[in-house]
Amino acid sequence: MQGAISFHPDSALSAIAQILWLIPAAPIVASGLIAMLKQPRRKAAATLAIGSLAFSLLLSLIAFGHVLSGWAHGAVVREVVNFTWFHFGSAHVDLGWVLDPLAAIMLVMVSFVGLLIFIYSVGYMAHDENFTRFFCFMSLFAGAMLGVVISNSLLLLFMFWEIVGLTSYLLIGFWYQKPSAAAAAKKAFITTRVGDIFFFLGIVWLFSQTGTLVLYKGGGGAIEPAALARLLSQHAGLGLSAAGAIGLLIFAGAVGKSGQLPLHVWLPDAMEGPTPVSALIHAATMVAAGVFLVTRMYPLMQIGAHPGGTTVALTVVTWVGASTAVFAALIAVAQNDIKRILAYSTISQLGYMMAGLGLGGVAVGMFHLITHAFFKSLLFLGAGSVIHGCHEEQDIRRMGGLKVDMPLTFITYAFGMLALCGFPLFFSGFWSKDGILEAAQHWDVSKAPLVMLVVGALLTAFYMTRQVCYVFFGYWRGQKVAHESPKVMTLPLVILAFFAMALGLIGTPAWPWFHAFLENRGVKFNLHGFAEPGLGLLMLASSLVVFLGLGIGWWLYGNKSPEPEEPDALEKSAPWLWAGLRDRLYVDELYGVTVIAFYAWWARVADWLDRRVWGGIVAAVAWLFGLWAQLNRLLDVYWVDGGFDKTCEELSSSGGLLARVESGRVQNYLRILAAAVVALAAVLLWSSRP
Amino acid sequence: MAVSLDQIFILLRDWFVGFLPAALRPAAGVLLGVIAIVCVFPGLFALTTVFERKGLGRIQNRIGPNRVGPFGLFQPIADGIKSLTKEDVVPLSANAAVHFLAPLVLVVAVFMGFAVLPMGRNMVLVDMDAGLLFFFAMGAATELSVFMAGWSSRNKYSLLGAMRAVAQMISYEIVLLLSAVSVVMISGSLSLPKIVDAQNQYSHGLPHWYIFTPWGLAGFLMYAIAATAETNRSPFDLPEGESELVAGYHTEYSGFKFALFFLGEYLAMFSISGLGTTLFLGGWSAPFSFLTWVPSWIWFFGKMMLSIFVFIWMRGTLPRLRQDQLMNFAWKFVLPFTLLNLVVTALWRFMGEGWARWVVCTVILAAAYILTGWLEMRRKHIGPRSYRYAE
């Protein structure tokens, strides 16, 4: 082997696969450079960040094209570059990156959306004094996210994963002078930690079982048939195979990252960060990281499923996803902060993705991820534009009638909203959501997920309508008059709006190009795709559900714009339900009374131990010594004679003798040392002489 | 024919050694090589002195030495006689032994360096496995001699000059080593002949010299700067800055010892440019594949003299730096860029054949240099020079 980092560039590799590492490297390097810039150097910072990400986007497009062409020629494109990081003993840890359809699509998505958001935030953060810091963090985040996407080694993925967590912490707490922001940042960091611990356990277990963390390695990888078979054969108890258990652990990491039940609490609070951050991290990319992780590890989750069947891991994924979808949608109904509503809808959409993964496989979930990334970031950026235009007002009850003041924002926002609701035929959300529903329909374990997801869709349509009515219809209820945002902010909105519509066309049942691309099979256009049994009915049903939601929403909130003070329309009819929803179904309170209360109690116990027990012991000892001292004093008083003084003199003189050694002269110490060495060596030799 | 012309010195040596008993042959061969080196380079030194003085003269609109012999070609002989016949003054308070030893140590150490330089095909005295290391080890020894000279002659000027020289040499030796390391990383060997062989191949008639790669070019620039400083040549000739300290560490030397110092400096120049030639300019290999019939040693010495001429040119052109500028330049500019160059070289090594590595390495280096220059410009550290001519 040559060197600790032994590198085998395979000649069969395409050039783009060899330099794939440049895609994450560019933004990371850029962030390093920005970190060195001085605060007033805004232009340089923005240029560096945007330029580097544009470079990444270019490379990503090249990579995508490469994969596309390979696929068009009917070849399974999966090019990996692995190299050994270090050895310990006989084992060695490999790192590497992979270029396959999944990675290619995610690369394009992340870098493209990221680029738009960067451009947008040039306008949004224009007045912030920490402009450079912001872009430093942002590009570090983008780089780490791209790293997560391309990494072919679970360890490398975990590293980038943690960097992503760190940057999200930094960005949520970007305005750390606000206590709420600082608290939210901490909350996000700690909550995601919980998931990451399980994730790490999973990694360790996987390594102990398969001896490698590289995912694909020409048959020798951790999620390739050989290793999977071994994992499947091992039993981990509870009727789980090792594969299933590891899959669940890793899924726990995903739960933490993409805010699934029960670890979703951090995501709404994360809205304390600047809006572009919310858009980039909590809509487009980071929360998607969890879903992406599950997708990456899909072989591990799926192994052991008899055809058409499912596995424990996937079942868990499904249930968690479905319940999250409904749960979050419910909460979203009763929020008044424009961004909180979006946050909860994000959670519920993530639930949809998870459910899609669990029910219908990689393509279904990923398709919803991609479309969602576009329309949700569109919504967030729109919300940011609204907030910007309303002078940092976030309460939707203090807005209204903005469709006049901010026409462009209104139109684009409406597009995003319709896409999110899944408005039939014309919007991407409809097709991706339909894919999930269809998968749920064919799931033979239980039909409950289908029902939950449909209810979720209904709620989604409802609360989005509510929000839009509050924000854009009726008349203006704020103080200062609102204004449209600058070009640099609206332009990304327009682009995103276009994609929010158009993206749906690559995943229709008639032409499931996306699914085919991800699963490496051919595809051609035929309208018979619609003729599958039950599909037409399902589409009709979901459309009806959507219309129903829109209708109820309009009926309740329509054009009447209630005063901020007066209670919500729903509140009037069902106060108790309303209260529950408004207080986010008391999850935080639940944690408050369970976990946090426990810690508080434990702290009190420790405190009590300190004060009472240890303190008491110390006090007792002190008292004893005090007693002893008294005794001594008496002795002194009654025993004062030469003997005692004599002893003292003796002691001091002997102390003097000892102190002679500690002359503070270095050479004395050295001397003693050497003498000791001599003695020691002599003894050793004498004892061990032949 | 061409081959025999190319190998002429080797053939001569073997022919001569042929007369000796077999036992003595290897030793005699080496001895002959040593004698050749000891004769050739001082001769070259003599020529170079007059070359330099005339060149400087031309640069300064003078004629330069033109009295002794045709075009003053015999000037060095006159100088030699003069320095030999001069009285050898040793200051009273000087530390006689050290004062005497210093020039010897210098010259010996410098001569050692030539032992590993391949001056032509098969024309290397000892082909060591760790030749490069040996060369630098010998270079390190010269610093001590400089210090000995400066300290032993009990003279403030000398001491200051010596301290300056030693500080400067140490600072720039690091750069010298690191820029050589990048070559070692690519050629994968410390032996100079092997390094030359690695560069002695052609594609489309063009040679694979390391200077024709991004990292090689950058490395060569750094190497050239460091070499100039290492040999105390202008613009880095503070140690003997006449205006400040009379002649630096050899102020108190006269006569033959002074001549030895002079010789030592020029030999150091030769050896270091020889090394540069070997590392970056393809050593004795020909610049074009159709010129390979020209004897290799001609190429080596030609390249070496060319770089010597560049030395002279710089001396005639550039003004002298200040001590702090010198140190800042070494530690804050040259060293970081050499380290960057190492990284780029590693990239080059690992990315394997293909256009990608050219693009990446070039972009990184260019970006670094341009960015630095731009920032410095903005901070008004450097800027377009403004000349003023006397009416």
Next chain:
Amino acid sequence: MTPLATPLAGYLLVAALLFAIGLAGALTRRNAIMVLIGIELMLNAANLNLIAFWRFGPHPEALTGMMFAIFSIAVAAAEAAVGLGLVIAIYRHTNTTELDKINRMKG
């Protein structure tokens, strides 16, 4: 048997003598710098041992002794740098490098 029957013994003896000389220097000289020099000598003696054992040991191809020597050379360089830096700092504090004048912790 004669002491230098084997080459290894010769090298080891030389190393031992050099070590002793260095130690003597470190113990008897007054100047801190001289103590450092003595320590350097001792280190070098140790290096000589390592190399000798590598050369005459059973497994020279394992390079262990060689590596040890190289690393200890590097470490010795670091040690010299820091030690001399300390000496200079001390000299700044108490205008002397005479060890037996430097016997207090606070200057």
Next chain:
Amino acid sequence: MNAVFYILAALTLAGGLATVLLKHLVHCALAVTVAFAGLALLFLQLDAQFAGFAQILVYIGAVAILIVFAILLTRGSELPKGGVFSSTWLVGLAIAAGVFAVLGWAVLQSVRAVPQQNAVPVVTVHDIGNALMGRYVLPLEIVALLLTAATIGAVIVAMHEKERQP
């Protein structure tokens, strides 16, 4: 045991002795350089080319220069008033002698036991490089860290501290 060994050993030991005995600090520094050079030659004699050259490069090129700098910066170049040897030099000498006695005795005791091979080991720089990058990569990294830390530390320690008014 050939003549070369004896000559080199003599050179080295003479350098060492001169280092310890000479009065003048700079002379000591030069003498120690001689000792270093002798050791380097001994390394070469032991077919350890790389180590030998590294020894020259590091010790003569760097450490010796460092020592000299330190001497000049601490005005060590003029002779001290009271003699160069500390008051209790006799003890030190005795201890050193004791150390040598023990070591020598140990060598003579145990050298017979060591199995020896006298074939010249062929070790190219390439092998050393591979070993450094492969088996010994962790030590290498650590030494690199150590050197960095030492450099920074030395600079900070030797830097001028602010003149604080009492």
